[in-house]
Amino acid sequence: MVIFVSVIINISPVELRVENQKVLTANDVTATRALYDRYGNLLLGYITKVVNDRKLAEEYLVDIFKEIPFRLSEFSQNQGNAWLRLQMIAKQKLAGCARAQQEHALTNSIKATGRGDEFLSLMNEQQRFVFCGIYYYQQPVSWLAQELGTTANDIRKILREAFKVIRNGKSYTELY
Amino acid sequence: MENHIQNFIESGLLEAYVTGSASEAEEKEVLYMKNSYPQVKQALNELEIDLEKIAQHMAIAPPPTLWNRIESDFNEITIAPPQTPAKINRDERREQSNESKEPKYIEVEGESTHMRIHKSWKWVFAAVFVLGKIFLGFAIYFYLENRQAQQNIQELRQEIREIKRMNSK
Numbered sequence: 075m076v077i078f079v080s081v082i083i084n085i086s087p088v089e090l091r092v093e094n095q096k097v098l099t100a101n102d103v104t105a106t107r108a109l110y111d112r113y114g115n116l117l118l119g120y121i122t123k124v125v126n127d128r129k130l131a132e133e134y135l136v137d138i139f140k141e142i143p144f145r146l147s148e149f150s151q152n153q154g155n156a157w158l159r160l161q162m163i164a165k166q167k168l169a170g171c172a173r174a175q176q177e178h179a180l181t182n183s184i185k186a187t188g189r190g191d192e193f194l195s196l197m198n199e200q201q202r203f204v205f206c207g208i209y210y211y212q213q214p215v216s217w218l219a220q221e222l223g224t225t226a227n228d229i230r231k232i233l234r235e236a237f238k239v240i241r242n243g244k245s246y247t248e249l250y
Numbered sequence: 251m252e253n254h255i256q257n258f259i260e261s262g263l264l265e266a267y268v269t270g271s272a273s274e275a276e277e278k279e280v281l282y283m284k285n286s287y288p289q290v291k292q293a294l295n296e297l298e299i300d301l302e303k304i305a306q307h308m309a310i311a312p313p314p315t316l317w318n319r320i321e322s323d324f325n326e327i328t329i330a331p332p333q334t335p336a337k338i339n340r341d342e343r344r345e346q347s348n349e350s351k352e353p354k355y356i357e358v359e360g361e362s363t364h365m366r367i368h369k370s371w372k373w374v375f376a377a378v379f380v381l382g383k384i385f386l387g388f389a390i391y392f393y394l395e396n397r398q399a400q401q402n403i404q405e406l407r408q409e410i411r412e413i414k415r416m417n418s419k
Contacts, residue, residue: 115309230266
């Protein structure tokens with residue numbers, strides 16, 4: 075019951091977008107299915123991390139994939155790979171929810187004890203704060219800079235270090 | 251020039267771009283650099299792979315019914331491709347009538363382990379379930395009744411035997 079109520083509260087009403095008036099073809103559905111098969115599990119993992127509620131994450135996933143056939147053109151344009159596009163679409167949907175969670179969720183992320191947090195546990199606190207703040211909770215760079223008492227350029231450098239940790243699977247101190 | 255590209259790569263702007271935290275002007279700059287310099291394109295591809303790598307670590311398989319929920323929405327607005335009537339001459343028709351004697355299907359072994367059925371079947375399954383419970387109830391009732399009857403018969407036999415024994419004495 076609690077989950078049901080939270081789903082009703084958190085999910086914004088369906089937007090009647092002009093581009094949604096396009097008529098779908100069987101090919102659009104097939105292409106969407108292919109994206110779902112390839113990235114559905116990745117996206118559900120990502121959303122679950124952001125909203126911290128499995129049922130709500132599934133509702134978001136359904137909502138996102140209902141929109142995909144109308145935005146397939148974005149996947150064929152020169153805008154990065156499919157996963158990046160999907161993630162951007164998910165971020166647009168999750169924007170309000172992600173930002174609302176900021177402090178509490180960020181504090182939890184810094185502890186990095188959850189499922190799939192192996193990469194986060196390799197990062198130092200600062201890297202984790204910046205990476206989670208930007209990647210999961212869509213916090214503005216300026217806010218993160220203010221929180222850490224540093225500049226936007228430094229935040230980007232920290233983000234870059236966090237990516238190095240992900241790539242190498244080693245903590246930053248081990249790398250240098 | 252090499253230094254300029256290297257500085258750009260190391261500025262953290264590419265990371266900001268792939269995580270969606272870059273401003274519109276910065277996004278344009280990244281796309282320009284990506285299209286102009288293969289090193290930048292390569293660095294960007296590597297970051298995209300990194301993002302996919304972290305997502306794979308956190309992946310959660312969606313429940314099997316989730317796609318049906320998405321697809322049901324599409325079914326209401328999807329149009330079938332237009333069917334154009336083919337022109338067939340008499341010879342072709344004859345050939346087709348010969349072919350029609352053979353069964354017209356393609357043997358396909360589906361990879362999916364799931365089966366989709368019409369929603370109305372749920373009432374049938376519910377009825378079968380309820381009837382099953384009723385029959386089970388009857389079966390238990392009649393079993394107990396039968397056992398009770400058997401016991402009564404045994405007791406009666408015993409009594410008859412005792413009466414006979416007493417009469418014979």
